Amino acid sequence: MITVVVKAKTMVAENVCHLVLEPMDGSTLPRWEPGAHIQLQLTPDINRSYSLCGALNASHYEIAVLRDPMSRGGSSFVHDKLNLNSELQISEPKNLFPLNSQINPCVFFAAGIGITPIIPMIERCMNEGRSTVLYYCARTPSEAAFLHQLQVTMPTDALHVHFTQEHEGKRLDIPTCFKHITHESHVYVCGPSRFIDDVMANGKRIGLPEPQLHTEYFAAMHHETSADHEFEVQLVSSGAIYTVSQDESILSTLEDNDIFIPVSCEEGICGTCVIGLVEGEADHRDVYLSDEEKASMKHITPCCSRARSKRLVLDI
Ligand code: FES
Incomplete structure (x- = not known):
């Protein structure tokens, strides 16, 4: 993680604030390409991803954040709690939305x-x-x-x-x-x-x-949950089997059993939680994996996806 300080905070549209983030120690920030995002560790429990929107060769990073009326804490924290000179931890840039390198229109x-x-x-x-x-x-x-x-x-x-x-x-x-x-x-x-x-x-x-x-x-897809059912997950490393109830996620079931996976959006958007799927048929509910990746049944996002089969064997 990189420690940065908020060097400027302005409103750039109704309910949209713009932040300029500079490295705390004056070091050079990692380079990034168009389409990249960074994760902000806002509190020990709140980690959110935001696209970089500033100039590509700038010595700082810029993000813009919409205040979400349905905020689960992320955007309201940025709007209400981050101020000039606030310090925070950010990840290195990651790019899931790259610009193609050809010269096509x-x-x-x-x-x-x-x-x-x-x-x-x-x-x-x-x-x-x-x-x-x-x-x-x-x-x-x-x-x-x-x-x-x-x-x-x-x-x-x-x-x-x-x-x-x-x-x-x-x-x-x-x-x-x-x-x-x-x-x-x-x-x-x-x-x-x-x-x-x-x-x-x-x-x-x-x-x-x-x-x-x-x-x-930027937002998860809506899924009908009334037909959700209980299923099992088994871990490759220990062989342990846990039951995921109808109204719990794989992620929360694992956390209840002291097994922690890095997460960010918890909505199937960012891909932070992706783990290997060794056996079983997933009911993919994320927008992160491509259609091909979903069909191959080799990975799953445990924050939101469920199972079609009775058991999923997870590569953890
Ligand atoms: S935490 Fe973002 S996809 Fe699961």
């Missing part, structure tokens, strides 16, 4: 706070002279973080903003956007699950291959 879709990982991607694309288009959705202009910065850096015909309040609540017409997307384009999307699902579905509909569709989820 890039089309970005961002909704709300989903703009944060897109900002450095656009900076990189503009610097490389790549064909770049952004569709940016928010409810109102005052809720659109970094809008002015984008208006200054992007050509007007490359930036398409859609404010639902100005369209009588109507969402962006994604199928129409895809009429202008060529088959060699790479599409990047970040925002609420429904927005991501719509963009991905339209990308597939026009025949874009999966490697050209890139996404990062």
Whole structure:
């Protein structure tokens, strides 16, 4: 972990605060690439991931955090408790949403706070002279973080903003956007699950291959839990078997038995908790593993996924 200090804290949109983090000891922070995120250890129990959204060659890190009305402690801690000169521990940057290195045109879709990982991607694309288009959705202009910065850096015909309040609540017409997307384009999307699902579905509909569709989820998908049932997990290392009840997760069952796995989001988004699956059929409920990885049944996210088979054998 790296100890950093909050060097600046400003509001950059309604309910969105922007933090500048500098290393406490003046050392050089690890380099990062567009799409990367860091984890903030906010309290001993609260660890949250946020995308880096500042300039790529800066000597500090920048993040922007939306105050989530349903906050389980993360965003409200950042908004209410982190102040100028607050110290905190962060992880090194990790990138689960990388920009492809070819020169293909890039089309970005961002909704709300989903703009944060897109900002450095656009900076990189503009610097490389790549064909770049952004569709940016928010409810109102005052809720659109970094809008002015984008208006200054992007050509007007490359930036398409859609404010639902100005369209009588109507969402962006994604199928129409895809009429202008060529088959060699790479599409990047970040925002609420429904927005991501719509963009991905339209990308597939026009025949874009999966490697050209890139996404990062900020929120977990909703799953029907009424049919959840009890199952067993067995550990490879000790052979111990534990019962996961209908209303408990694998993670909490393991923790109840003093077996601790590193976690962050606890919603199936970040991938921090991924462990090996040796036997059994998982009921994958995360948005982290790809469809292929899910089908291979070699890994599982114990924070949210469950079992279809009676028992899962876990590689721990
Ligand atoms: S802790 Fe984030 S996916 Fe499990």
